[in-house]
Amino acid sequence: MSIKALECPHCMAPIPPDSGKSAVCAFCGYVLVGLPRTWWARPVDVPPWDGRAADRGKPRVGLGEHDWVLGRRLAEGAHSEVFRAHRDARLTQHVVIKIAHESPEAAAALQRELRTLARLRSSSAPGAEHFAELLPRPVARGALRHGPRKAHAAAYRWHPGFVHTLAEVRRRRPKGVEPRVGVWMLKRLLEQLAWVHGAGFVHGAVALEHALVHPRDHGVVLVGWSRARWRFGRGADAPSPRVDLAAAARVAVQVLGGDGSRLPRAVPAELARWLLARTDAASIAQDAWTLRAQLVLLAADTLGPPRHSPLALDEG
C-alpha cells in the first residue's frame, strides 16, 4: 500500500490530511479546490457497559432481551412477588417485575393475567384510548434466564407516581384519609371498572392490595389481573360486575378508616350510609357509571364542590 502526501501545487507546502474538499494553503494562501478525499467516518468506540456504581451487588435477572437490576420488593401475593427493577444498560428503563412462585398454579396465574391484559388492551370499548393506558403494560415476559431462582416472570412498564398501594395508605393512615380523598379514590376505581366491565371483563380481585394510588394527580389504577374473567361466560358461575363494585365500595370504606359496619365521624352520615349500603353485591342494582354519578352528586351535597385534594400521608 502506498501513501500519498497532499501538497500545495503552488508552493509545495504540505496540506493537512484532515482537510475537506477545499482548503486555503497555510503558507502561500492559495485556494485549493477539488482535493481528494482524505477523511473517512470511523465506527465509534463503544466502551463495554460496566453497570452503575449504585447497582453493584444488587441481584440481577435476565428476562426478554435484557438484564434487569432488582430493586425493593413492592409486594408479595398468593402467586408471585413484585419488585421494582430497571434495565441494566446505559439507556435504562424502569419497570415492575412480577416473579411467579415456583408452582404450576403460579405460572398459570401469570399467563392468565398476561392474556387478560392483552385482550383488554385490544378492546375498542368506549374510553379505550384513556383506560387502556392505565393497564399494566408488559415489556418482557417468559422464564427468567438467571437470577435467584428459575421461574416465570413478566416485566411491566413503571407508572411514575403510582408508588403505593391503598393497603399501604390504610396502614399509614389507620384513622382514614380525608373524605374528599376517599371520594376521588372511589371515583377513579369506578371509572376504571366501568370501562373494564364495558370491555367484557370482571376484575374479580378488587382490594386494597390491588389498587395503586398517585397521591398528587388523584390517580388510582388497578393491578393484579390474574383472577379477571370474561363476564359473558356460559353457565351459572359467570362473574357479575356487581362483585367488583361492592369490592370497590369496601376499599373506599377501608381507606376512609371504617370497618364493615361504620365509618369515622369525619365522613358525612349520608355519604357513609350510601357507601356501607354498597358493600354488599346483592344490594347493588346499578352499573359503575351510575354509581359514580350518584357519588358525585352526594359528595357535592355533603362536602361541597370538588377541589384538588392531594393525598397527604406524612403526618398520618
Next chain:
Amino acid sequence: MGYGMYSIDAHRALTDSRAKAPREKVFKQRECHPLMNPHGIRVRECRDSDAHPNSIGIVFALDVTGSMGGIPDRLARRDLPEFMKLLLATGVEDPQVLFMAVGDATCDAAPLQIGQFESEAELMDQWLTWSYLEGGGGGGFKESYELGMYLAARHTVMDCWEKRRRRGYFFMTGDEHPYPLVSKSQVKGLIDDDLDDDLPIERIIDELSVSFEPFYLLPDPRRGSACGDRWRDLLGDHVIQLAAPEDTCHVAASVVALGEGSLASVEEVADRLAGDGLAKDRVAGIVRAITPFAETLGGRPETLR
C-alpha cells in the same frame, strides 16, 4: 460553527413576522438545500469559543414526513425562541443547536438533511427553514430514523464531549418504527460512506449514546401507543410521550435543564414553566412526559407529599 451571539428579541421578531404566513412561504425549499445535503459530509462541529466557552450540542432530528411536518412548522413560527429562552433562563448558557431532517430513504427524494451547530438566532432559523419538508414517507410504518442516528453518531464532534466528557442531546421526533438495519447502500448513496456491512440499529444507538443523550419524542398518546413499545425497547425511558406536539420545545428544554442539573427536579421544572405563564394543564402534561426520564437520573422517585 456556533460563534454568534443569541438574542431572544431578534429571534422573536423573526418568528413573529411569519406567524400567519402559509407554510410554503416559511419553508421555501422544494428540494434538499445543497448546504444541507449530507453527501460527502465530514463532520459537523460544536466548538467552544470566547463567547461560548461551555458549548453544549443539541440536535433536533425532525421527522419531515407527511404526518409530522407540523413540528418544524411550529418551531419556525413560535417555539424555537421559547426553547432558547427556557434553556438560557435555567442557566444552560451556551447551547448550540443543529437541525436535521429525516424521511424515508426507500421512497423520498431528500430523506436526510443536516445543518450546522449554531448559537445565533438567525442562523438556527436559517437551517431550520432551509429544511425541505418533503411530506413523503412510505406506507410500511417505518421511516429512516436510523440514518439520522448514524449521521449524528459518526459525523459530529463536540467540545462538550471531547473536552469535558459531557454528552450532547439528540432529540428525534417521529411516529413510526425505525428500519432495523442501517443500510450500507443507503449510507453510500446518501452520505458517501463505505460500510463493510449493514449495521443493526442497536449498534448505532450504542455509538450515538457515547457522546449524546438520545431521546425519541412521541407526539401524542395515540401515535405513542402505536410505536412506543419498539422505541422503548431501543431507548428505554429516553422515549418521551408528549401530551401534544406543541409541547416538543418545552419538553426538550426541560430535559436538557434536568440533564445539565440546572433544574434539580420535575417540581422545579413545573414551577419554572408555570412562572413563564404556561397553562396549568400544559405544565401537568409536560411534567408527566419528562418524569420517567427524570427518574433515571438517580433522584428519588416521586414520593408522597
